[in-house]
Amino acid sequence: SQELEQSPQSLIVQEGKNLTINCTSSKTLYGLYWYKQKYGEGLIFLMMLQKGGEEKSHEKITAKLDEKKQQSSLHITASQPSHAGIYLCGGYKLSFGAGTTVTVRA
Amino acid sequence: GAVVSQHPSRVICKSGTSVKIECRSLDFQATTMFWYRQFPKQSLMLMATSNEGSKATYEQGVEKDKFLINHASLTLSTLTVTSAHPEDSSFYICSARDWGVGSGGTEAFFGQGTRLTVV
Numbered sequence: 542s543q544e545l546e547q548s549p550q551s552l553i554v555q556e557g558k559n560l561t562i563n564c565t566s567s568k569t570l571y572g573l574y575w576y577k578q579k580y581g582e583g584l585i586f587l588m589m590l591q592k593g594g595e596e597k598s599h600e601k602i603t604a605k606l607d608e609k610k611q612q613s614s615l616h617i618t619a620s621q622p623s624h625a626g627i628y629l630c631g632g633y634k635l636s637f638g639a640g641t642t643v644t645v646r647a
Numbered sequence: 648g649a650v651v652s653q654h655p656s657r658v659i660c661k662s663g664t665s666v667k668i669e670c671r672s673l674d675f676q677a678t679t680m681f682w683y684r685q686f687p688k689q690s691l692m693l694m695a696t697s698n699e700g701s702k703a704t705y706e707q708g709v710e711k712d713k714f715l716i717n718h719a720s721l722t723l724s725t726l727t728v729t730s731a732h733p734e735d736s737s738f739y740i741c742s743a744r745d746w747g748v749g750s751g752g753t754e755a756f757f758g759q760g761t762r763l764t765v766v
Contacts, residue, residue: 574755576757580685580687580688580738581738581760581762582759582760583653583740583757583758583759583760584691584740584742584757586755586756586757627690629690629691631755634693634696635681635693635742635755636693637683637690637691637692637693638690639689639690640689640690642688
């Protein structure tokens with residue numbers, strides 16, 4: 542089964558600073574989801590990447606898929622308190638990485 | 648976007664009793680739904696894949712007789728935690744893909760989760 546490893550496990554960033562989260566797959570990536578969650582709540586869909594080299598952006602969040610490296614990255618520009626939460630990457634069969642907890646300090 | 652409704656959002660039950668959690672796709676048909684369990688400060692653990700009209704596919708280590716999954720229609724899947732024990736207390740969440748025209752089955756939608764507490 543596909544295993545997804547996320548890094549870092551957690552990070553604290555000053556408001557206004559950028560941050561990057563990585564997701565590495567143990568197998569070929571045929572598609573990758575990024576979600577955001579506050580623990581105890583449902584998941585918020587951020588974006589899905591399907592093709593190698595694909596890059597998608599939504600507001601201040603950009604995700605890229607490097608198929609050859611079996612890796613995806615999520616980048617947040619000029620972070621805000623609303624960006625705080627747990628970010629999860631999920632494979633096409635919806636197995637998830639361990640998550641990255643993001644804290645944004647004012 | 649499509650909506651997945653999960654009910655109840657919270658439930659407290661006594662040890663030894665069974666609890667049923669419902670997952671409904673409100674505006675699309677979901678031939679496949681997924682059930683997850685989440686422990687505090689941990690990621691979602693896929694428990695099983697629920698297939699409409701057939702048996703669910705369970706992940707390794709998940710007890711089939713403990714966590715009964717029924718996907719009786721294209722819009723409803725249920726997870727029943729049988730003979731619940733305190734260690735079954737957790738956050739359970741379901742998701743479904745929209746394979747309808749125009750959606751491509753790519754985006755997965757999640758319920759809001761159910762917090763189960765077994766006392």
